Amino acid sequence: MQIEVFSYLCILCFSKFKTYPMKALEDRILSDGKCFDGGILKVDNFINHQMDPILMKSMAVEFVRRFASRDITKVLTIEASGIAPAIMVGYLLELPVVFAKKNVPNTMRNMISTSVYSFTKERTYQVFVNKDYLCKGDKVLFIDDFLANGNAAKGIIDLVSQAGAELVGMGFLIEKAFQHGGDALREAGIHVESLAVIESLDNCQIKIRR
Numbered sequence: 168m169q170i171e172v173f174s175y176l177c178i179l180c181f182s183k184f185k186t187y188p189m190k191a192l193e194d195r196i197l198s199d200g201k202c203f204d205g206g207i208l209k210v211d212n213f214i215n216h217q218m219d220p221i222l223m224k225s226m227a228v229e230f231v232r233r234f235a236s237r238d239i240t241k242v243l244t245i246e247a248s249g250i251a252p253a254i255m256v257g258y259l260l261e262l263p264v265v266f267a268k269k270n271v272p273n274t275m276r277n278m279i280s281t282s283v284y285s286f287t288k289e290r291t292y293q294v295f296v297n298k299d300y301l302c303k304g305d306k307v308l309f310i311d312d313f314l315a316n317g318n319a320a321k322g323i324i325d326l327v328s329q330a331g332a333e334l335v336g337m338g339f340l341i342e343k344a345f346q347h348g349g350d351a352l353r354e355a356g357i358h359v360e361s362l363a364v365i366e367s368l369d370n371c372q373i374k375i376r377r
């Protein structure tokens with residue numbers, strides 16, 4: 168593990184089991200986030216299109232802290248928006264990062280797949296992972312940008328189960344609590360961590376749960 172992250176964790180060792188809101192992320196959502204009809208939050212300016220690597224690194228450090236007590240061997244995400252936070256987490260933990268692909272190249276053999284309903288695109292798509300990169304014995308931390316209805320997360324649970332791997336936890340940069348995907352995952356006993364939780368986007372006002 169990086170020395171920098173190790174020192175950060177040492178400073179926070181007495182608070183290992185507490186979760187702190189990520190104020191920097193919350194402030195950024197309030198200043199730069201844009202609300203769209205249908206409960207969509209656009210964070211294109213620092214996460215989904217233009218990316219802020221400094222904030223991305225702080226978010227990854229926070230994930231490392233929140234999952235510090237867990238034994239993880241692999242970081243998993245879905246392309247495309249999950250890749251940046253996932254690779255930061257994988258870099259800090261010095262673990263391989265795998266992303267579920269939305270298209271299968273002709274050369275890809277030996278894969279498992281599942282279908283995911285996309286809330287933002289309003290359609291179902293397949294995601295694929297090569298069995299060589301997600302297999303029995305893997306202890307998987309899933310990282311993604313948003314948790315809304317939890318469909319992407321359900322697809323990942325299915326892929327991990329097909330692979331015979333173990334799901335250790337799921338980390339999201341932003342959870343939209345009003346869509347309740349997180350409730351279902353937590354009720355299923357999954358260790359879920361979200362760095363910022365949006366209470367509501369009613370009337371296009373961003374309301375953060377503090």
Ligand code: 5GP
Nearest residue numbers: 206207208286313314315316317318319348
């Ligand atoms: P879910 O599967 O939990 O319903 O939705 C999660 C996926 O949909 C995420 O991977 C994210 O790409 C996308 N998503 C859901 N809600 C939003 C949103 O408000 N803004 C953006 N930018 N993406 C979202």
